[in-house]
Amino acid sequence: MLEDLLKSALLATVEKYGVFEEDITVELEKPRDRSHGDLSTNLALMLGGRLEKNPRELAGDIAADIVLPKDVIDSVEIAGPGFINFRIAQEHRIELLLDVWNPDGALEQIKTGADKRINVEFISANPTGPLNVVSARAGAFGMCLVRLLEAVGYDSHAEYYVNDAGRQVKLLGRSLRSHYLQLMGQDCEFPEGGYQGRYLEIMAAELMEQDTTTIQKAAKAFDDESFQRVAPPKGNAEDWRKLDEEESVGCFSKYALMKILSWQRETCRRFGLRFDTWYFESELHETKRLGRALDRLKKFGSIFEEDGAVWFRSTDFGDEKDRVVVRADGMPTYFLADIAYHYHKFQRGFERAIDFWGPDHHGYIARMKGAMEALDISGDWLEVQILQQVTFLEDGKPINMSKRKGRFVTMDTLMEDVGADVAKYIFLTRKPNSHLDFDLDLVKEQSSENPVFYVKYAHARICSLMAKAEEAGMKTGEPSAKCLNQLTEAAEWNLVGELIRLPHVIISAARSREPHRLTGYAYEVSELYHKFYHQCKVLKIMDDQPEMAQSRLQLSLVTRHVLRVVLKLLGVDAPDVMEEKV
């Protein structure tokens, strides 16, 4: 790599001052201002103080001493307080460009993950209602990170954890049953804190029409392996009504769970999310994993009993207080189930687990990581990414979204209103841990002026140009150094300079878990392409300057490739033609 070349050349020049590789990390960065060259190092500034030398003079000495191949770096300059700026030789830029284009080039070489298995868990919403837009943000991030990790050579695995065993599901069943009984004219009190959303009323109304056959038919939706455990109750709603309350609630719970999971899965599918595993909490209970995890914690001496409850001594691992894992009434807490779940995740052979959580769970991190350490798993194994809250504004006012109170914007509504691509793109332009205000009115109104269209348009524009060129009988040909070296305009070289950053952008986005670097990059590439497109004509010069026209076509071809790679990572479609603006 170019950066390695520069780093070792720089190190060689400072050896005479007694500075060696282990003493300093040489940093290279892309200057903001293009007149400062392509790559810049602050080496002399960092060394200046230490060697008691004037940084600018030191930079001058280094620049004079450094030995670099002329066909790679064609200028070394010092600037400002002591920066050393490098300018990449034109021929080498084209080499780097072709390396991005080449199927076994740079994009293959960045796959350094050695196929290590990484589990990425996201959304994992309670199965008590339709997915809301908060899940959409998590989905966009999680899925993008899964792809990014793949792009740098990991075997990444998307996972969804289903809390199908807790109180919430029972409460859900009770709520549905109550709605149903009320519809049947039976006096029935609504459970305290129950789910009041419209969707349960509708579900209850539908149940009145459903007979055993249609219920079984609906269950067919879960034929595949991962959903085997979601089975419909026997009979129909009338049968369930007649059972004693406990059993009756169980049937309504089972039915509601089945329906809601089918919605959630369909919503995910429509949003382009592909989960490798849907992991059910009930499986943990059936396979006795809670007990086993508890035993192991005991074995390592992290468990004690007090006030009739069983506690995990999380304070040994930096938590602020100890936590209950089995309540005084003998019921395990959600925390214990989570420990068992993550322990099983570890046992399944993942070398790392990344969880996406909401901000309301950040207080949970210390105890969860503590539990992993108590189980003798490295504290780094579990990595928690907090996705900050999304505040939805309607008429300029925040919407209070609570499933129980039933006023929330669903992911489906979001997709209908603005489309999956726009939603994904907007979520992915923000970094994970910043709060996000999502103005629904604004987005609906301006969806056609959203930045995502800017990028899509750049792609479609290239497709259109390629088609026109072909129609006119022009041959684009495989991008080649000979042809591309004919580029002369600043607009062309600015674009080249941006395109060759692709490998670096992918690596940095994956490493920092910050997919928003991709949207920023896609935008930059598109912007430079639009400018190039205006300034550098192709078809109009094809008769007078056929070689120049061809080199511009090849540049367009590589640009299209880069846009496709990035959009695919983002999970956004790259259209050949823009649909009519509404």
Added chain:
RNA sequence: GCGCCCGUAGCUCAGUUGGAUAGAGCGGCGGACUUCUAAUCCGCAGGUCGCAGGUUCGAAUCCUGCCGGGCGUGCCA
């Protein structure tokens, strides 16, 4: 009270992990269509980077203390 996150243009947000003159989009104003698709391009206006110190060659970025907003602080999930 304590813990975590955030505070950058009128609004929504970037700022390459400490770099050079802080950037986009939207909104505002003014230009470019007998077009390789104007969902585009060109120009203008808009800033005490919440406040005050500190660290150093250099701070929006790091450390401390305030101010303001959000979230958490259950034998809930």
